[in-house]
Amino acid sequence: MNLKIENINKTFMNDKVELKVLEDINLEVQEGEFVCLLGPSGCGKSTILSIIGGFLKCEEGQVLLNNKVVTKPGIDRAFVFQNYALFPWKTVKENVVFPMKQQKICKEEREKKLEELLNISDLKGKEKLFPHQLSGGMKQRVAVIRALACNPQVLLMDEPLGAVDFQMRQNLQEELENIWIKKKITAIMVTHDVDEAVYMSDRVIVMSRDKGKILKDLKINLSRPRDRKAKDYEDYKEELTNILSKCYANA
Numbered sequence: 001m002n003l004k005i006e007n008i009n010k011t012f013m014n015d016k017v018e019l020k021v022l023e024d025i026n027l028e029v030q031e032g033e034f035v036c037l038l039g040p041s042g043c044g045k046s047t048i049l050s051i052i053g054g055f056l057k058c059e060e061g062q063v064l065l066n067n068k069v070v071t072k073p074g075i076d077r078a079f080v081f082q083n084y085a086l087f088p089w090k091t092v093k094e095n096v097v098f099p100m101k102q103q104k105i106c107k108e109e110r111e112k113k114l115e116e117l118l119n120i121s122d123l124k125g126k127e128k129l130f131p132h133q134l135s136g137g138m139k140q141r142v143a144v145i146r147a148l149a150c151n152p153q154v155l156l157m158d159e160p161l162g163a164v165d166f167q168m169r170q171n172l173q174e175e176l177e178n179i180w181i182k183k184k185i186t187a188i189m190v191t192h193d194v195d196e197a198v199y200m201s202d203r204v205i206v207m208s209r210d211k212g213k214i215l216k217d218l219k220i221n222l223s224r225p226r227d228r229k230a231k232d233y234e235d236y237k238e239e240l241t242n243i244l245s246k247c248y249a250n251a
């Protein structure tokens with residue numbers, strides 16, 4: 001799967017005032033790449049994600065998935081949200097199976113897929129638990145495998161780890177990375193966090209508040225799992241922090 005964003009322009013109307021959020025944005029993501037969108041609040045990260053998801057239309061430009069224009073949401077793209085959005089009244093199994101039932105996937109196929117997903121996420125034995133009986137990490141893993149249930153080609157994540165503390169966040173990054181390594185699915189994640197971007201990404205895209213302009217497209221050439229204490233790791237963080245500081249200074 002190859003994802004192309006071509007010349008995207010997006011304007012919102014707020015109280016009859018036009019707000020141009022994205023102007024001529026171009027981006028290409030290769031199959032199996034993990035890309036983070038990093039940038040100050042309000043620079044248009046979630047807007048791009050929603051356009052890729054097909055939830056939001058843009059005035060100009062297009063999103064292409066394997067050279068096919070995206071016009072609406074579809075099972076080839078799956079979303080993971082900050083609060084995980086699990087159904088509290090459903091068990092782990094019911095949450096994961098839900099999108100497959102929606103897609104009318106047969107029972108045999110569903111059970112097979114469930115088994116595979118529980119195994120890759122280390123959730124075997126937890127099928128009968130409800131979300132309130134799970135740790136934050138488990139909830140996140142359920143949200144990710146539920147998103148993977150219908151074999152999407154792209155996983156879109158909007159600050160999936162935004163609501164947790166520092167230590168927990170690092171643990172969750174490692175858990176998310178483990179699942180991603182097993183599936184090697186194309187992933188695009190929105191984050192504010194420089195450390196998270198360097199830890200998770202093959203490439204970090206830094207956007208500015210000036211109509212979402214891409215200030216930097218930085219390839220992270222580090223082996224996985226990443227050593228947060230390594231000099232190279234720190235160097236990448238410093239480079240991104242410097243770019244972000246300039247962007248806040250100019251905002």
Ligand SMILES: Nc1ncnc2c1ncn2[C@@H]1O[C@H](COP(=O)(O)OP(=O)(O)OP(=O)(O)O)[C@@H](O)[C@H]1O
Nearest residue numbers: 012013014021039040041042043044045046047048
């Ligand atoms: N539906 C909408 N209607 C009007 N304005 C919107 C709408 N959605 C987003 N905006 C505006 O567009 C701009 C970009 O919003 P967006 O949510 O994409 O930014 P972001 O980079 O994801 O921000 P954050 O990091 O704070 O989540 C903001 O100024 C926001 O107020």
